Amino acid sequence: xxxxxxxxxxxxxxxxxxxxxxxxxxxxxxxxxxxxxxxxxxxxxxxxxxxxxxxxxxxxxxxxxxxxxxxxxxxxxxxxxxxxxxxxxxxxxxxxxxxxxxxxxxxxxxxxxxxxxxxxxxxxxxxxxxxxxxxxxxxxxxxxxxxxxxxxxxxxxxxxxxxxxxxxxxxxxxxxxxxxxxxxxxxxxxxxxxxxxxxxxxxxxxxxxxxxxxxxxxxxxxxxxxxxxxxxxxxxxxxxxxxxxxxx
Amino acid sequence: xxxxxxxxxxxxxxxxxxxxxxxxxxxxxxxxxxxxxxxxxxxxxxxxxxxxxxxxxxxxxxxxxxxxxxxxxxxxxxxxxxxxxxxxxxxxxxxxxxxxxxxxxxxxxxxxxxxxxxxxxxxxxxxxxxxxxxxxxxxxxxxxxxxxxxxxxxxxxxxxxxxxxxxxxxxxxxxxxxxxxxxxxxxxxxxxxxxxxxxxxxxxxxxxxxxxxxxxxxxxxxxxxxxxxxxxxxxxxxxxxxxxxxxx
DNA sequence: GTGGCGATTATGTATATACATATTGAAACG
DNA sequence: CGTTTCAATATGTATATACATAATCGCCAC
Numbered sequence: 001x002x003x004x005x006x007x008x009x010x011x012x013x014x015x016x017x018x019x020x021x022x023x024x025x026x027x028x029x030x031x032x033x034x035x036x037x038x039x040x041x042x043x044x045x046x047x048x049x050x051x052x053x054x055x056x057x058x059x060x061x062x063x064x065x066x067x068x069x070x071x072x073x074x075x076x077x078x079x080x081x082x083x084x085x086x087x088x089x090x091x092x093x094x095x096x097x098x099x100x101x102x103x104x105x106x107x108x109x110x111x112x113x114x115x116x117x118x119x120x121x122x123x124x125x126x127x128x129x130x131x132x133x134x135x136x137x138x139x140x141x142x143x144x145x146x147x148x149x150x151x152x153x154x155x156x157x158x159x160x161x162x163x164x165x166x167x168x169x170x171x172x173x174x175x176x177x178x179x180x181x182x183x184x185x186x187x188x189x190x191x192x193x194x195x196x197x198x199x200x201x202x203x204x205x206x207x208x209x210x211x212x213x214x215x216x217x218x219x220x221x222x223x224x225x226x227x228x229x230x231x232x233x234x235x236x237x238x239x240x241x242x243x244x245x246x247x248x
Numbered sequence: 249x250x251x252x253x254x255x256x257x258x259x260x261x262x263x264x265x266x267x268x269x270x271x272x273x274x275x276x277x278x279x280x281x282x283x284x285x286x287x288x289x290x291x292x293x294x295x296x297x298x299x300x301x302x303x304x305x306x307x308x309x310x311x312x313x314x315x316x317x318x319x320x321x322x323x324x325x326x327x328x329x330x331x332x333x334x335x336x337x338x339x340x341x342x343x344x345x346x347x348x349x350x351x352x353x354x355x356x357x358x359x360x361x362x363x364x365x366x367x368x369x370x371x372x373x374x375x376x377x378x379x380x381x382x383x384x385x386x387x388x389x390x391x392x393x394x395x396x397x398x399x400x401x402x403x404x405x406x407x408x409x410x411x412x413x414x415x416x417x418x419x420x421x422x423x424x425x426x427x428x429x430x431x432x433x434x435x436x437x438x439x440x441x442x443x444x445x446x447x448x449x450x451x452x453x454x455x456x457x458x459x460x461x462x463x464x465x466x467x468x469x470x471x472x473x474x475x476x477x478x479x480x481x482x483x484x485x486x487x488x489x490x491x492x493x494x495x496x
Numbered sequence: 497g498t499g500g501c502g503a504t505t506a507t508g509t510a511t512a513t514a515c516a517t518a519t520t521g522a523a524a525c526g
Numbered sequence: 527c528g529t530t531t532c533a534a535t536a537t538g539t540a541t542a543t544a545c546a547t548a549a550t551c552g553c554c555a556c
Contacts, residue, residue, distance in 0.1 A: 018510085030432050031469070052510075053512065056509085056510060061537090075535055075536050076535095088436050090337070185491065186490070189487065190438060190486065192440040194442075208456065210442040210458035212460075221278070232440075238438065241437075242435050264538075264540085266540085290507090301540065303541070304540060306507080306508080320506090321506085322548040323506050324506075326506090
């Protein structure tokens with residue numbers, strides 16, 4: 001079977017050549033024309049096919065490799081990778097934005113604030129090795145009159161000492177931290193849980209009712225910054241994640 | 249204040265020059281040294297700073313732009329972007345892999361299989377405009393002796409007609425589809441729910457117990473392929489998502 | 497002033513070239 | 527027969543160069 005031709009369809013958009021090479025190849029991979037394990041043409045073959053320099057082909061292939069669609073091996077060539085584990089981009093918006101997107105007035109109310117030295121549980125949550133000052137916060141996010149989410153947060157004051165002077169009475173710590181601490185890494189855990197009495201009371205739902213729990217741990221330059229747990233009544237929240245393979 | 253110097257620390261790893269330029273700049277952005285809106289040095293300035301060609305600098309800056317950390321404007325320069333919405337990569341593995349990662353034997357068991365013309369609810373789930381043949385499947389994923397997840401799936405037979413001939417008695421439709429239909433887009437919804445009697449019975453948990461629900465809709469070349477709902481008992485599953493800004 | 501216009505400038509893309517590096521396959525050798 | 531060596535090869539990185547394109551600045555005419 002002969003080699004596939006470069007795209008003849010004119011997108012009527014001026015795209016650069018390396019972009020066209022990239023999307024041609026991506027198309028053949030996603031359509032299944034080139035199955036996982038298939039060796040895609042060598043750079044010098046694509047160079048001939050598209051009548052361009054190797055640098056241009058290289059740019060396209062390097063990007064495909066970075067996107068994880070192909071794997072490149074010296075002396076051997078470039079190969080279509082096994083379908084990678086399905087990964088989706090999960091957008092995690094600020095709760096205020098989420099509530100306002102529903103057309104409801106947003107309000108935050110602090111329930112508890114406690115400055116203390118970290119105990120064992122705190123160190124587990126923050127992945128701290130040594131004890132040190134932390135700030136424990138609990139608060140409620142409201143959508144209109146109804147509780148929208150309960151927030152339980154631990155801040156590592158060794159990393160963000162200024163936070164110790166804040167009251168966080170009516171503003172949540174999330175936006176405050178984002179403005180001050182550039183975070184370089186975050187980890188999320190998402191699970192379901194049934195509300196215990198305290199949570200049910202705070203969220204004004206029945207004890208035992210299902211809740212969605214989103215926990216986030218954040219680091220800035222290797223230092224743990226904060227651990228936060230958002231507890232949503234099941235009715236109030238759905239996370240949405242979209243996936244489109246590699247850069248469109 | 250004078251210009252920051254190129255990294256002097258030797259990683260004792262040989263990294264390419266454009267990689268070093270990239271991570272130098274990323275570091276200054278993430279550490280807050282260069283705040284959003286700040287104009288980063290022109291290509292020709294970085295060229296002088298790193299004593300390299302413009303192509304090398306350009307490679308680094310282009311990647312930073314693609315990663316969304318900076319914005320480039322002709323004639324004006326490159327600027328640090330406002331902090332983008334927090335996005336995390338959510339890995340959604342095959343259930344068999346998840347179960348086997350726990351060191352437990354995996355087994356799938358079909359509960360129900362029904363070929364029919366799509367009703368209104370089916371068309372909503374698949375986002376179909378016209379009626380057509382669909383396949384409804386319900387099955388249980390086991391980890392050892394215990395039910396791990398309940399799967400409810402709808403397959404659009406207009407898009408994957410071969411699926412109509414499969415029994416899916418002991419193999420789940422997920423892996424089968426992945427091998428045959430290259431999917432180009434997917435949407436996930438994640439929420440908490442309490443088990444109704446049927447679900448509780450299937451999963452061998454108490455009615456009303458909290459469950460994590462992950463729904464996935466998949467398209468291939470604009471055509472809806474399948475809608476699947478995984479229902480996990482709250483104890484059995486936690487989703488993990490990690491985020492590190494731009495390519496490490 | 498202000499409206500248009502050309503010069504300037506930074507980025508965008510592409511080329512030809514060069515050398516480095518990893519890996520393979522085959523030849524040479526003990 | 528196994529091992530070592532070496533040349534061939536595909537990719538990885540970098541350079542100098544060229545021209546295109548978009549945006550801005552400043553000049554000049556009105």
